[in-house]
Amino acid sequence: MASIHLKNVGKRYPDGNRAVIDLNLDIADGDFMVLVGPSGCGKTTALRMVAGLEEISEGEIHLGGELINDVEPGKRDIAMVFQNYALYPHMSVFENIAFPLLSQGVPRAERRDRVERTAAVLGISDMLDRKPRTLSGGQRQRVAMGRAIVREPQAFLMDEPLSNLDAKLRVQMRSEISRIQAELGITTIYVTHDQVEAMTMGTRIAVMRKGVLQQEGSPEVIYGQPANLFVAAFIGSPGMNFVTAELSRRGDDLVLGIGPQELVLPPKTLAQRPALLEHESGSIVIGIRPEHLSLPPTDNSAKLKATVERSEMLGAERLLHVSISAKPVSADEIMEAAEEVSAAAPAMLQDGSKGDEVALIARIDPSIVPQPGSTVELGVGLDRLHFFDLESGRAVL
């Protein structure tokens, strides 16, 4: 087991296209690092550079303190699980799992012993004689894991290994992979475009966009303190609500003008985010997580009048879609993040937020059933608001 360090790593293709730009990551021994981002953000390229399957154009990659830029993939002592598993179809499950050991010249008896032990860990002992095509998606996934585990490598790399599974199996395999990784304690880099996977599996998350690392940290930090609009919009389901507000000072108080409505920020907000002063008498983007909009409002929360559009009953909670009179935010970052959730999402965002109307989603108690068209007062957790610079999209701290 070993740590992995990426230092100013870049990937430049002959046509000048840059897939990864100046990537710096420190992955500690035993960490479960998830690289997450929309399609084409460079996460898989970064993973393949660590694997040695992609040449490194710039920078250095260290594994266990050793520079591995020019080390052959097979000699890096790293195992990889591929998106479509890449199980050799002509070999049995046993032969598939034993293949890396065969390449390493491990004696036959030890090979058998290690394959059987690995199969027992994964619960596939009764499938060793079967061919991959006779296995279900979940079983194939386990075999692919087995092929990686059996080598007892220094690090695991996983390239969207759950993307071919159905939703239920994905949830099951998510915890299975986390359990195995925790048991073995092997440093892991896991690539996914699914932010739920990232949040639930990673001990650390690195969010990427257009080849650039946006933010790296624990799931709590990524969710609670997003560094910019993109991270804020990408992480969380449903995503963060965004609205453009006018920031002004009235006496000692900072006031947010959201359309015709006003929210007075508590004094401690300025103490926590001194940079807000730079945006005084100007526009700023505020972000509110759906769970920080309450109905009915709690006693100490500020209130925001909104018109109910529709609601979605999800069982344990209800998603309330409302609109408020305010200036929408249509930054590229938000659109790109929304597109990752669903191809139709950007259009929906713009549909709901046209002219001076902004669509918001609140996560409320399922027993409350507001009527569409009615006006409600939503509670806003002012201490949970996020502020972003309108131009750069960076969080205002």
Next chain:
Amino acid sequence: MRDRYSRKTLIWEVLLLLLAIAFCLPLYLLVSISLKPPQELFTSPLTFPTDLHFENFSRAWQARNSGGMASAMISSVIITVGSVATLIVIGSLSAYAIARRPGKLSATLYTLFVIGIIVPFQLTVLPLFVLFRSLGLIGTYLGMIILWVGILTPLTVFLYTGFVRTIPRDYEEAARMDGAGLVRTYVQVVFPLLRPITGTVAILTGLFIWNDFFASLIFLGGSGRETLPVAIYSFVGEYLTQWNLVFAAVVIALAPLLVFFLIAQKQMIRGFSGGIRG
């Protein structure tokens, strides 16, 4: 539920059945004539033989034309198996390199191979004959194997290249990650994945070589190493031809090929339709 077996389906079935019979007719004639006595051949050529003359097969087998059927069978097997095996090794390796190392050199080589398919063999016979004679390859098995490998490598490379391109690179990358070198990756991972197209190549080129008359007559004629088609042709005389023996010899020549086809037909069809099952 509506009955899906309609009158249209029936008509289609009858038409397809007739078509199948039309395809089987030559085979029927071949087998029935091979079992007839010479007299019946001309009196009722299309009917099924009244008596089955299985001795036609042994007579054809023992005939001493062009070194005999047994010797011709051995020649055909050596030349066909030797050529097909060499074609598979050379063709698959070349195609693998062309498909997996994209670049100008690969593109040029691929174009050259395609041109090689187009050039008619008959055009090249004369210079090839002169060259083979100067190299002492006329009338030898090695010469015939080299000839066939040369003639059929373009087609083999063409077929293999198309197939290799359909194989996801993940398998090779997984093997690389698993610590396998280039040779192990090719032998244990890539080549087994090529099995469907290898079946196709084996049948297509094998049939071509097995049935060839022209090249064998020119490059092996008079050497005593003639292949089956040349040996069969020697039953055809200027004044007298024993057609029943000719047909019996054709049936004998057909048998190994039929067995091979029955074994490999599944692979061949998958090779034509492309792709592999994971």
